[in-house]
Amino acid sequence: xxxxxxxxxxxxxxxxxxxxxxxxxxxxxxxxxxxxxxxxxxxxxxxxxxxxxxxxxxxxxxxxxxxxxxxxxxxxxxxxxxxxxxxxxxxxxxxxxxxxxxxxxxxxxxxxxxxxxxxxxxxxxxxxxxxxxxxxxxxxxxxxxxxxxxxxxxxxxxxxxxxxxxxxxxxxxxxxxxxxxxxxxxxxxxxxxxxxxxxxxxxxxxxxxxxxxxxxxxxxxxxxxxxxxxxxxxxxxxxxxxxxxxxxxxxxxxxxxxxxxxxxxxxxxxxxxxxxxxxxxxxxxxxxxxxxxxxxxxxxxxxxxxxxxxxxxxxxxxxxxxxxxxxxxxxxxxxxxxxxxxxxxxxxxxxxxxxxxxxxxxxxxxxxx
Amino acid sequence: xxxxxxxxxxxxxxxxxxxxxxxxxxxxxxxxxxxxxxxxxxxxxxxxxxxxxxxxxxxxxxxxxxxxxxxxxxxxxxxxxxxxxxxxxxxxxxxxxxxxxxxxxxxxxxxxxxxxxxxxxxxxxxxxxxxxxxxxxxxxxxxxxxxxxxxxxxxxxxxxxxxxxxxxxxxxxxxxxxxxxxxxxxxxxxxxxxxxxxxxxxxxxxxxxxxxxxxxxxxxxxxxxxxxxxxxxxxxxxxxxxxxxxxxxxxxxxxxxxxxxxxxxxxxxxxxxxxxxxxxxxxxxxxxxxxxxxxxxxxxxxxxxxxxxxxxxxxxxxxxxxxxxxxxxxxxxxxxxxxxxxxxxxxxxxxxxxxxxxxxxxxxxxxxx
Numbered sequence: 001x002x003x004x005x006x007x008x009x010x011x012x013x014x015x016x017x018x019x020x021x022x023x024x025x026x027x028x029x030x031x032x033x034x035x036x037x038x039x040x041x042x043x044x045x046x047x048x049x050x051x052x053x054x055x056x057x058x059x060x061x062x063x064x065x066x067x068x069x070x071x072x073x074x075x076x077x078x079x080x081x082x083x084x085x086x087x088x089x090x091x092x093x094x095x096x097x098x099x100x101x102x103x104x105x106x107x108x109x110x111x112x113x114x115x116x117x118x119x120x121x122x123x124x125x126x127x128x129x130x131x132x133x134x135x136x137x138x139x140x141x142x143x144x145x146x147x148x149x150x151x152x153x154x155x156x157x158x159x160x161x162x163x164x165x166x167x168x169x170x171x172x173x174x175x176x177x178x179x180x181x182x183x184x185x186x187x188x189x190x191x192x193x194x195x196x197x198x199x200x201x202x203x204x205x206x207x208x209x210x211x212x213x214x215x216x217x218x219x220x221x222x223x224x225x226x227x228x229x230x231x232x233x234x235x236x237x238x239x240x241x242x243x244x245x246x247x248x249x250x251x252x253x254x255x256x257x258x259x260x261x262x263x264x265x266x267x268x269x270x271x272x273x274x275x276x277x278x279x280x281x282x283x284x285x286x287x288x289x290x291x292x293x294x295x296x297x298x299x300x301x302x303x304x305x306x307x308x309x310x311x312x313x314x315x316x317x318x319x320x321x322x323x324x325x326x327x328x329x330x331x332x333x334x335x336x337x338x339x340x341x342x343x344x345x346x347x348x349x350x351x352x353x354x355x356x357x358x359x360x361x362x363x364x365x366x367x368x369x
Numbered sequence: 370x371x372x373x374x375x376x377x378x379x380x381x382x383x384x385x386x387x388x389x390x391x392x393x394x395x396x397x398x399x400x401x402x403x404x405x406x407x408x409x410x411x412x413x414x415x416x417x418x419x420x421x422x423x424x425x426x427x428x429x430x431x432x433x434x435x436x437x438x439x440x441x442x443x444x445x446x447x448x449x450x451x452x453x454x455x456x457x458x459x460x461x462x463x464x465x466x467x468x469x470x471x472x473x474x475x476x477x478x479x480x481x482x483x484x485x486x487x488x489x490x491x492x493x494x495x496x497x498x499x500x501x502x503x504x505x506x507x508x509x510x511x512x513x514x515x516x517x518x519x520x521x522x523x524x525x526x527x528x529x530x531x532x533x534x535x536x537x538x539x540x541x542x543x544x545x546x547x548x549x550x551x552x553x554x555x556x557x558x559x560x561x562x563x564x565x566x567x568x569x570x571x572x573x574x575x576x577x578x579x580x581x582x583x584x585x586x587x588x589x590x591x592x593x594x595x596x597x598x599x600x601x602x603x604x605x606x607x608x609x610x611x612x613x614x615x616x617x618x619x620x621x622x623x624x625x626x627x628x629x630x631x632x633x634x635x636x637x638x639x640x641x642x643x644x645x646x647x648x649x650x651x652x653x654x655x656x657x658x659x660x661x662x663x664x665x666x667x668x669x670x671x672x673x674x675x676x677x678x679x680x681x682x683x684x685x686x687x688x689x690x691x692x693x694x695x696x697x698x699x700x701x702x703x704x705x706x707x708x709x710x711x712x713x714x715x716x717x718x719x720x721x722x723x724x725x726x727x728x729x730x731x732x733x734x735x736x737x738x
Contacts, residue, residue: 017386020409022682023695023707040389040409276690291687298667313391318660321645326392338392 002027003284004061004085005037006048006076010327010336011264011280012037012067014272018280022290027060029053036327037067048072054079061085063287065242067263069097070144088192088287089242093234093262100142100173100259107257110233114257115249120172123164129174130160136177139163141170151209153177178256180249182369184218185267186227189243189282189292190235197282197292198228199275202267204247205368210334213354213368214267214303215347216274226255234260243268243283266305266336273323274301274343299343302354304361306338311361316340319357371396372653373430373454374406375417375445379696379705380633381406381436383641387649391659396429398422405696406436417441423448430454432656434611436632438466439513457561457656458611462603462631469511469542469628476626479602483626484618489541492533498543499529505546508532510539520578522546547625549618551738553587554636555596558612558651558661559604566651566661567597568644571636573616574737579703582723582737583636583672584716585643595624603629612637612652635674635705642692643670643712668712671723673730675707680730685709688726 001024005012008030016026016037028035028043029050037043046053048071057064058080064087066076073095080087096102100117107114118129120139130137135157141150150170152163183206188198200217201224217224231246245265249256268279277285277293285292309331310316316324319342326338342357344350358368370393374381377399385395385406397404397412398419406412415422417440426433427449433456435445442464449456465471469486476483487498489508499506504526510519519539521532552575557567569586570593586593600615614634618625637648646654646662654661678700679685685693688711695707711726713719727737 013389016409017389020382020386020697021692021694023679023693023697025408025697039394040385285686290683293686294690310392314659317391317654317662321663323390324392325390328389328392328394 001025001288002061003288004029004057004064005067006054006057006064006071007067008035008037008041008043009067010036010325010329013040013327014269014278014280014325015065015067015264015283016041018278019284022281022284024284027057029057034328034330036329039328049075051075051079055083058083058085063088065089065263065283065287066094069094069261069263073098086287089240089244089262090238093238093240093244097260097262098143100140101171103259104173106234106237110230110237112230112233112257113255115178116176118174120174123161123168126160126164126172126174130154130157133174133176138175138177139167140173140175141167142173143171149209178249178251180251180256182250183247183258184223184227184250184255185214185245185247185265186224186231187243187245187265187268187271187279188228188231188235188295189279189286190240191286191292192241192289195286195292196232196235197277197295198231199268199271199279199295200224200297201227202270204267207365208334210305210307210336211266212305212307212362212365213358214270215350215354216267216270216301216303217297223250223253223255230255230257242287243279266339267303269325269339270301270303270341271295272325273341274298299345300347300350301341301343302350302357303339303341304354304357305336306340306361307336308333310338322357370394370657371430372657373398373426373433374436375423375426375433375440376436377404377406377410377412378436379405379694379698379707382409382696383638383647383649383694384434384436384633384652385410387647388653391650391653393653396426398426403699405698408697418444420444420448424452427452427454432457434458434632434652434656435463438463438630438632442467458609458613458631459607462607462609462613466629466631467512469509470540472628473542473544475603475606479599479606481599481602481626482624484544484547486542486544489543492530492537495529495533495541495543499523499526502543502545507544507546508536509542509544510536511542512540518578547618547620549620549625551619552616552627553592553596553619553624554583554614554616554634555593555600556612556614556634556637556640556648557597557600557604557664558648558655559609560655560661561610561658564655564661565601565604566646566664567600568637568640568648568664569593569666570596571639573636576734577703579674579676579705580635581674581676581731581734582727583639584719584723585636585639585670585672586666592619592622592624599624599626611656612648635708636672638694638708639670639672639710640664641694642710643667668714669716669719670710670712671719671726672708672710673723673726674705675709675730676705677702679707691726
């Protein structure tokens with residue numbers, strides 16, 4: 001059976017690597033021929049909205065999924081209508097995740113604590129939002145933001161005009177700035193049959209808006225239970241199929257939902273070696289209606305993103321037990337080009353090794369909490 | 370960097386799946402376009418001896434390896450001469466493994482106990498061999514045998530003529546029949562820098578000449594130490610690079626070397642989930658001169674070959690913790706089309722689950738020792 005995937009980035013690549021052992025074939029759609037997944041699987045080359053390519057995906061694939069969110073819900077819906085191809089995760093979840101305002105409203109509707117926020121579409125509405133929510137705050141584009149792009153922090157009232165100049169024109173959202181203690185993400189899968197399997201909670205460290213380090217499972221049990229309950233609410237609300245991630249701020253032991261991703265997620269890469277079944281395999285099992293695999297952790301994992309360039313494999317692989325994932329991408333400042341994972345027998349051993357590895361990979365980086 | 374591989378079977382496929390995360394590209398050569406590895410990587414289509422294709426491999430790849438033994442040492446040597454492409458494992462090891470007589474003589478030269486044997490090239494030399502070594506015995510083709518093909522068991526003197534009729538014409542070897550207690554295989558890698566990493570011993574059950582079940586690591590420590598010493602001898606004798614497997618009979622606690630395979634090996638498939646670094650990744654690390662990965666076992670593994678046809682994934686994947694490896698091959702009687710692995714916390718739990726799974730997959734199979 002062939003699975004179609006819109007987007008052939010590293011997430012698509014790791015989906016294919018997880019799906020080949022299940023006997024699956026893949027067909028990707030991407031704008032660039034040397035995209036990570038296009039190097040290891042057949043790919044159609046063109047725009048994500050191209051009805052001809054989307055139509056071909058729909059003809060050749062039983063199920064169509066996607067490896068990033070910035071694709072057109074409308075184009076995908078139109079191209080697959082009447083084709084018999086199923087789209088998973090559901091487009092309604094994709095639509096909600098594409099719009100920060102819709103996402104926040106979803107969280108509110110489901111009783112999931114989230115940041116205070118207001119829609120902004122003019123200097124006046126921005127001024128009203130700042131007056132109501134206060135400073136500091138973050139002005140964000142409602143759509144097409146990722147890895148800290150399309151955001152401006154407002155600290156004083158003089159920042160208001162500057163932020164509007166930088167971002168105004170697109171629909172915006174103003175959010176309270178949450179001085180969080182740390183960030184976690186909840187990750188799990190729901191299958192087309194309604195089976196749910198959740199992974200242990202991920203603790204994430206972002207630097208310059210880009211995920212740098214994930215440690216998992218991070219607990220504590222009570223926090224994990226609450227995060228899992230929230231994740232289940234969203235999964236059930238959409239009659240979801242596939243893997244879903246929700247990122248939370250943690251402040252004084254409370255969870256505040258920040259955003260969600262209706263796909264496999266960077267904070268779940270540790271599951272390849274660190275869990276009995278990876279998020280990639282479970283995403284495929286879920287969208288194909290197969291039984292989900294165990295999400296049990298194999299130990300205490302740390303995943304470090306390789307940003308900019310992949311260091312020489314010779315040096316990295318000399319690190320005992322290190323697992324390298326090179327996405328086959330050209331080096332570029334700020335680009336996620338790979339990741340590496342270590343699995344340790346205890347959380348303390350994991351943390352010590354992760355710190356040492358981070359210092360080696362990013363000598364300029366300050367201490368990691 | 371592109372790694373060339375002659376043969377695009379399931380071993381090549383699993384090499385590619387292990388190599389992609391290391392950032393490697395692959396180029397295969399195979400006779401059939403739908404060979405398992407050719408479904409997930411670029412492949413040249415043609416005969417294994419075709420100098421044009423072998424020359425292209427040599428031009429486009431820094432290192433050339435192979436995923437089965439029945440290829441021409443001479444053609445490979447001629448095609449790569451002066452090309453700068455390195456062949457690993459070494460062709461001398463491949464040549465020895467291709468000829469059961471050379472293989473036995475190698476074992477003898479290195480002081481590794483092996484079966485008593487004699488070269489056979491005529492009815493008269495077969496009669497002499499039977500007289501010297503006795504009955505029962507096994508007459509085998511010296512070359513091109515695998516999975517029990519090209520063999521005849523001689524139980525009484527009336528079998529001599531029948532066996533000669535079946536196999537005569539090709540160079541043969543007559544071997545004593547070893548009424549072994551069980552079979553094990555030793556598996557390990559040596560890198561181009563001389564680093565060696567060995568896996569825990571595999572206990573193998575063959576049915577009708579085809580590997581059905583491997584449990585690992587099987588110990589006991591003393592036996593493993595001796596098997597590892599033998600494996601090291603062969604690795605060092607060849608200045609080997611890559612993964613090597615040696616199959617042994619075990620009788621009264623003694624090891625008797627049966628044959629070797631200068632490649633990743635079916636009895637090592639459990640290492641994908643059951644060891645910290647798989648045999649496939651370590652083969653690639655070894656032939657590329659990268660540091661070898663830890664061979665530490667993650668638990669107690671059982672690998673069961675799927676022979677003939679892959680059962681419906683839905684049923685298989687419902688088995689908790691089962692990892693499926695579907696090679697993407699068409700169903701055919703007696704064909705290895707996939708395997709599955711379970712990893713358990715204890716040997717007893719592993720054995721119980723493996724037995725249950727075997728009964729389910731092969732209802733007609735007798736009890737497994």
